[in-house]
Amino acid sequence: MAELVPIPGVMIERLAALDLDVDRILAKVGLSRAHLAPPRTRLTTAEFFALWDAIEEASGARDLGLRLGAGALPHKYDVASMAALHAATLGEALEKLAKYKRLVCPEEVFVEIEKGEARVGFHWWLAEGEPPRLLVDGTFAAVLALARRGTQKNITPVRVELARRRMDAALLARHFNCEIRFDAPVDRLVLPEAALAEPFVTHNADLLALLLPGLDSELAQEGRRRSLADDVRLALCRRMCGERPSVDKVAKDLRMSPRTLQRRLGEAGTSYQRLLDDVRYQSARRLLARTDLEAGEVAFLLGFEELNSFARAFQGWEGMTPARYRRLAAAPQP
Known part of the structure; x- marks a missing residue:
């Protein structure tokens, strides 16, 4: 998995064409045009997100x-x-x-x-x-x-x-x-x-024959670097839509038996329950801060059987109730 985000030069060109002050936008997130010039044309995820936030603030569009x-x-x-x-x-x-x-x-x-x-x-x-x-x-x-x-x-x-x-x-x-x-x-x-x-009129089998072998080789190397815990987190994120995210379902997504999944996670120093708690925690924070869903609806989406179970879990994670967390997240930042 690539760890940095490429910033195409055309993106900066288009921002300038919109009469946005590119240098000021970059400075707001601690960057300059030199950061986007070769050989460093990539940003960390945090830098990339901050850049988009700065673009929104500067443009107002x-x-x-x-x-x-x-x-x-x-x-x-x-x-x-x-x-x-x-x-x-x-x-x-x-x-x-x-x-x-x-x-x-x-x-x-x-x-x-x-x-x-x-x-x-x-x-x-x-x-x-x-x-x-x-x-x-x-x-x-x-x-x-x-x-x-x-x-x-x-x-x-x-x-x-x-x-x-x-x-x-x-x-x-x-x-x-x-x-x-x-x-x-x-x-x-x-x-x-x-x-x-629907067929693609842009289909080009000859170009794909040249392009894909190299990409598949890179993908094989990337697969060896990627952890099982990463794959489990992604599978859990995809299932946070109102169903109980059981180990059986996630194991099926990853094409292995539940026992094998549990064993391999243990060998990696973690567990299915620990990963489930982490994904639920991060998802709960996001939904409480960014949506108007009731706490009971958030609990349902995260696979909790009842609101009280979710409230107890969230209290353990954040040291406060879901309602208090939402109020603090909505408060203007100094």
Whole structure:
């Protein structure tokens, strides 16, 4: 897994074209243009998130993330997006994006097919906080733009699910032309499963034959470096949607038996319960701080059988009730 996030020069160029003071934005997060010049054109996840926050503050444009994501040019794509653009179908494109994105930056893209829907989400491995709003909007706008560019059709999502309070609903609905669902457990772009069969007019088998062997070799090396605990955390994050995240279900996701999973986690110095508690804790903090979901709804999404169990667990994690944590998170920062 790549540990740093590449910053394409075109991103800085587009910010300047919008008459934003790029130097001031960079200075706000302790960076300068020298940081973005070769050979250092990559940022840590924390620096990358801070940069997006600074861009939002400087621009004041609520749709900037959408515009930046939708306006990405094919010749500026990273290798994962390039492989996706030249796939045979939209479904294959999303598979390639999910498979190779981790080679580009510490971000995991996942696609879940269920009940006639293709649900696209992402997870930042090294993030200590939540992805900035503009980055989430831009990511989904970029995925949809890739789908439309490849198929040359106006692919329309079923809905967009956002783990945030209701804001900019009309703006988002105009861009995505679908239902925007707020206070969701995770951020997801939901496409109709039938759209996955749409052929890509940009399909290029010869280019893929040149590109994929090298990417697969890198992926094999990355797989040897990645820990089982990382894979379990991701599987748990994907299941934090109102079901009890049992070890049996997670083991099935990882194609191993529950006993093998427990044994290997023990050998790595951790346990399934410890990872479950950690993911629940981080998810609870995010949902309480960023959404208007009631504490009982948060408890349900995290797989607790009753509110009291969640309240006791949260008290142990944070030393305060969920309600107090939400009030403090909503208070203006000095």
